[in-house]
Amino acid sequence: MAEIVLDNVSKQFADGTRVLRNTSFTIHDGEFFILVGPSGCGKSTLLNMIVGLDSVSAGEIRVDGRVINDLDPKNRNMAMVFQSYAIYPHMTVGENIGFPLRLAGLSKAEITRKVWDAAALLELTTLLERKPASLSGGQRQRVAMGRALVRNPVAFLLDEPLSNLDARLRVQMRAEIGRLQKRLGTTMIYVTHDQTEAMTLGDRVAVLNQGVVQQVGTPRELYQTPANLFVAGFIGSPGMNFVPARLEGKRLALPFGEAVLPDRLEKSRPGDGPVIAGFRPEAVSSAGQGHSHDLAFEARIDVVEWLGAELFVYFDIAWSEKWDLILPHLSAMPEKGTTMFVGRLDPSLKVSKGQTLRLQLKRQDIHLFDGRTGRNLAMMA
Ligand SMILES: Nc1ncnc2c1ncn2[C@@H]1O[C@H](COP(=O)(O)OP(=O)(O)OP(=O)(O)O)[C@@H](O)[C@H]1O
Ligand SMILES: [Mg+2]
Structure with missing residues (x-):
């Protein structure tokens, strides 16, 4: 021993x-x-x-x-x-x-x-x-x-x-x-x-x-x-999705919509400005299944993986040029400029490639990371 x-x-x-x-x-x-x-x-x-x-x-x-x-x-x-x-x-x-x-x-x-x-x-x-x-x-x-x-x-x-x-x-x-x-x-x-x-x-x-x-x-x-x-990207399969984001008070702006800052981040909230947001595939659901504070958005489905007990969809989000402009402030961003994301949906859902779906991101499941150091902001309180 x-x-x-x-x-x-x-x-x-x-x-x-x-x-x-x-x-x-x-x-x-x-x-x-x-x-x-x-x-x-x-x-x-x-x-x-x-x-x-x-x-x-x-x-x-x-x-x-x-x-x-x-x-x-x-x-x-x-x-x-x-x-x-x-x-x-x-x-x-x-x-x-x-x-x-x-x-x-x-x-x-x-x-x-x-x-x-x-x-x-x-x-x-x-x-x-x-x-x-x-x-x-x-x-x-x-x-x-x-x-x-x-x-x-x-x-x-x-x-x-x-x-x-x-x-x-x-x-x-x-x-x-x-x-x-x-x-x-x-x-x-x-x-x-x-x-x-x-x-x-x-x-x-x-x-x-x-x-x-x-x-x-x-x-x-x-x-x-x-x-x-x-760690966020290495642990979990498929891995966490990352997007540029901007904090303004209690509001968190993402390329595909806005959400209220997750509760657990309130204590450690950094100053306004660019951050990296992360969300796991299971934070995504088809719209109508979440809370009103969640962030609804439209996505074009590129790849569908149906595994019986699980359904993964890979989707594209078009974002405006202003988001490309903040990328240089986010030097820690993994695979910069990627716009391909993965969500884990209810496997009973019928989804096909090329379809446009209304999806929803659970605001409480959003992670935020420092744009330069890559550190989790929730751990910096
Ligand atoms: N004797 C040595 N002299 C110089 N460099 C070495 C020596 N042994 C290992 N390295 C280097 O040290 C690094 C770590 O090697 P190590 O074998 O510990 O990696 P690992 O995490 O076990 O990788 P893997 O998953 O591929 O087994 C590698 O870049 C390797 O090339
Ligand atoms: Mg080894």
Whole structure:
């Protein structure tokens, strides 16, 4: 069991590449902690530093209060489970699980006992005599977990363990890993670039971009109060829509209409002027289903995606030139000038491509971001 603290940790490789800057957060004992971010943002590097495969350039990593920066990886007692499970094909499941114990010179009786304990926990008891070739992908992963488990590690570290599985197996394994972690109660740090995995598995999630931690929080916090435009755009699928906007007192003008400022923004309301407004697909509905304060507008539907339980429509909004003029004041605006938006509508609605629909945006679900820094204005009170 372990609490892991990263205190101002930075990493610069020998060739000068700076990969991580002043990373600070605490992973609580027993927590399922996710590191998520786009490719190349430094996730694996961070994991490698915690487990001891990469050195720390600056800052401290502490486990239960003890600095481990220079501790040999084998003395950290952390178990890394890689993407390729690396279980030995010529050994049985039982031999694979017991392998690290044999290396450590434990007695046969002790090895048998520990292997049985691990197998029981992982529901592998009936498979102990099998060879890996006759196991499913999920079972193989459990064997790899078992081999890590018998060492009784203080933490499990997993680097994209599901990325080479097909979509269906990935969903199944995701649920299995989540259940397993809860059963073990061992601290787990899990790296992924997939925001769905992060949202579904994490007790808490750290969002990383270009070596800088953007936000650490529960999936709910990240979704409902993203700290900045990056988190807002990265978490959620399809992603948040962004538009230029202008604040005038309690009025919020958008390219397709006007709304009263959302209540939760009243306390932190910045001065009048240009801001970036964001709204998630589910903040959009077909007109007539919302409140009178909501913002109704017409939109031409370009793409319709009907998925049975969900209906996504991609639409265009024509906006006047005056909105193009404020774009230069919004340097943080993602994909400047885009006018393609996505809404999530009631799937019983009949919508077709090319149709003009009357839509409605829930004013209480509008997010506002600083035009230059991209920070969420609701968090700046
Ligand atoms: N030994 C090294 N020397 C120099 N640069 C490196 C080294 N190892 C990694 N990098 C660089 O550090 C950055 C972060 O790499 P890292 O592997 O941590 O990314 P990642 O977030 O795990 O990406 P992915 O999702 O693609 O696995 C990348 O730009 C990579 O090219
Ligand atoms: Mg990686």
